[in-house]
Structure formats: C-alpha cells, structure tokens
Amino acid sequence: xxxxxxxxxxxxxxxxxxxxxxxxxxxxxxxxxxxxxxxxxxxxxxxxxxxxxxxxxxxxxxxxxxxxxxxxxxxxxxxxxxxxxxxxxxxxxxxxxxxxxxxxxxxxxxxxxxxxxxxxxxxxxxxxxxxxxxxxxxxxxxxxxxxxxxx
Numbered sequence: 001x002x003x004x005x006x007x008x009x010x011x012x013x014x015x016x017x018x019x020x021x022x023x024x025x026x027x028x029x030x031x032x033x034x035x036x037x038x039x040x041x042x043x044x045x046x047x048x049x050x051x052x053x054x055x056x057x058x059x060x061x062x063x064x065x066x067x068x069x070x071x072x073x074x075x076x077x078x079x080x081x082x083x084x085x086x087x088x089x090x091x092x093x094x095x096x097x098x099x100x101x102x103x104x105x106x107x108x109x110x111x112x113x114x115x116x117x118x119x120x121x122x123x124x125x126x127x128x129x130x131x132x133x134x135x136x137x138x139x140x141x142x143x144x145x146x147x148x149x150x151x
Contacts, residue, residue, distance in 0.1 A: 025052065030136035031124045037117065053117050056140045060103055103141075106150040119147045 034049040036042035107116075123129050123143045133139040 025136040027124070027130045027133055027136050027139045030139065031130060034117075034121045034124045037121045049121070050113065050117050052136065053120050053140055054113055056137060057107070057113075057116065057144075103144075104150070105141075105144040105148045107144075107148055111148070116144070116147075119143050 030049070030052060033045040033052075036045035037049050039045070120140055120143045123146075124139060129139065129142065133142050
C-alpha cells in the first residue's frame with residue numbers, strides 16, 4: 001500500500017509543470033516587484049527586483065565569457081589569414097567593450113548596479129515597452145541595449 005502511494009505521489013510530481021520546467025518570469029511579475037523599488041517599506045520587492053537584474057547581467061557576462069573562450073579555442077588551431085584577421089578583430093572588440101558587446105550592449109567600466117536598476121525600473125513603467133516585451137528577460141535586455149549601446 002505504501003509503495004503504491006509513493007508511486008502515485010511521484011507520478012503526480014513528475015506530471016506537475018513546475019516539477020519539470022523552469023517557468024519564465026513575465027514582465028508583469030517583474031514590474032510588480034520593481035514598481036515598489038522606491039518604497040522603503042517593500043524590502044522584499046526591492047531585493048527581488050535588484051537581484052533579478054543582477055542575475056541577468058551576471059548570467060550574460062558568464063555566458064559571453066564562455067562563448068568567447070570557446071571561439072578563441074577554435075581559432076587556436078591552424079588558421080588561414082582571414083581567420084586570423086577575424087580573431088584579432090574579435091579580441092580587440094572584446095578588450096574595448098567587454099564580453100557583453102556581442103549581445104548588443106556594453107557596460108564597459110563597472111557600472112553601478114543601482115544605475116542599471118533605475119533604468120529598468122523607469123522602463124518598466126512604460127506601457128508600450130512592457131507590452132512589447134512580455135518576458136522579464138526581454139525587458140531587461142531591451143533596457144540594456146537602449147541605455148548602454150556599444151559605441
């Protein structure tokens with residue numbers, strides 16, 4: 001009897017969507033937290049907003065660094081003149097703008113997290129932007145591309 005109960009519970013857990021998939025954070029959910037960013041009494045919402053944006057940036061930098069290392073590893077093999085030219089140009093862009101430059105935004109020198117959060121909070125109050133970007137990651141990405149373009 002206990003074995004059947006355990007099997008039924010495990011089966012139910014495996015069929016539950018939250019048990020087997022990571023759910024996307026919607027822009028509406030992020031806005032619900034970031035809208036309280038300036039409210040000193042809403043500490044949990046402020047922290048959620050800040051940490052989501054910080055996690056987005058950290059993840060992007062880590063991923064871009066890994067991609068750049070993989071690309072560099074491929075070019076370390078015997079290469080043609082054009083491959084070498086591409087690699088050296090790739091390296092100089094990376095040095096100038098940082099790993100995120102290939103994602104379409106450049107944070108360059110360390111930018112205070114508070115500054116980035118302020119921009120995202122401001123953009124999250126724009127109904128056109130939030131409608132155009134239904135997922136939170138899309139809104140944050142759009143803000144970074146708009147506010148921190150590579151020059």
